[in-house]
Amino acid sequence: MQAITVYGSQSEAYHRAFKVFLDHTDQKANARAWLQDLVRSLLSRRVFIDAGAGNGQVTAWFVPSFERTIAIEPNDSLRDELRRACPSAEVIAEPILEAKPSATADLVLCSHVFYYIERAEWMATLDRLASWLAPGGILVLGTPDYGRWIWRFLEGAYKRVFPQGYATEHINQYTRKSLRKEIERMGLVVQDIQYVAASEMIFKAVKPTAA
Numbered sequence: 001m002q003a004i005t006v007y008g009s010q011s012e013a014y015h016r017a018f019k020v021f022l023d024h025t026d027q028k029a030n031a032r033a034w035l036q037d038l039v040r041s042l043l044s045r046r047v048f049i050d051a052g053a054g055n056g057q058v059t060a061w062f063v064p065s066f067e068r069t070i071a072i073e074p075n076d077s078l079r080d081e082l083r084r085a086c087p088s089a090e091v092i093a094e095p096i097l098e099a100k101p102s103a104t105a106d107l108v109l110c111s112h113v114f115y116y117i118e119r120a121e122w123m124a125t126l127d128r129l130a131s132w133l134a135p136g137g138i139l140v141l142g143t144p145d146y147g148r149w150i151w152r153f154l155e156g157a158y159k160r161v162f163p164q165g166y167a168t169e170h171i172n173q174y175t176r177k178s179l180r181k182e183i184e185r186m187g188l189v190v191q192d193i194q195y196v197a198a199s200e201m202i203f204k205a206v207k208p209t210a211a
């Protein structure tokens with residue numbers, strides 16, 4: 001493990017800073033359009049699981065496309081907003097490792113959650129996300145790529161603008177290569193990797209149907 005400076009896990013400054021950045025680009029709209037195409041391309045749209053749904057803003061984009069939505073969110077105050085944003089969703093008030101969704105999913109989305117999770121729990125968390133997929137189901141996982149200079153540049157710039165938003169923690173960080181390897185170890189097949197703002201990577205991986 002290596003000592004590095006990152007955003008405090010509970011930091012609102014990070015979210016504000018990234019949002020300010022995204023508000024001045026078309027990157028979030030591009031990511032939404034890419035996800036909408038992906039949802040349209042699914043052969044089945046029975047169940048959608050959003051793991052770490054936050055305030056439900058992103059969850060709400062896809063609720064109308066699925067018969068059922070299951071949203072996992074352990075944070076009490078965000079969960080209230082989530083329920084308002086997605087009143088028809090089944091909400092699970094537990095972290096991914098403890099959640100037990102009542103159905104397997106055609107789409108599992110896990111966006112901007114992994115940097116909240118201890119390194120020691122990443123593999124178990126990935127394993128859990130993969131286990132919630134129905135055969136042919138898709139995992140979409142979005143997280144910063146620390147292998148890209150632009151993310152490190154953005155992070156450094158945010159640190160100067162929002163110094164109160166940082167804490168020094170001991171973590172390892174995913175890069176495109178390391179995350180791909182771990183997703184493949186779960187038996188999933190990586191089909192696509194998109195980038196938001198050239199720094200956040202979004203993996204699309206499928207659970208193969210039985211031969």
Ligand SMILES: C[S@@+](CC[C@H](N)C(=O)[O-])C[C@H]1O[C@@H](n2cnc3c(N)ncnc32)[C@H](O)[C@@H]1O
Pocket residue numbers: 015051052053054055057058072073074075078094095096097110111112113116117
């Ligand atoms: C930055 S927000 C992202 C929200 C949403 N997915 C999005 O992309 O807008 C991260 C969310 O992950 C949640 N979270 C953190 N650790 C988690 C865990 N172990 N299991 C499930 N959710 C978790 C936090 O409570 C927070 O709501």
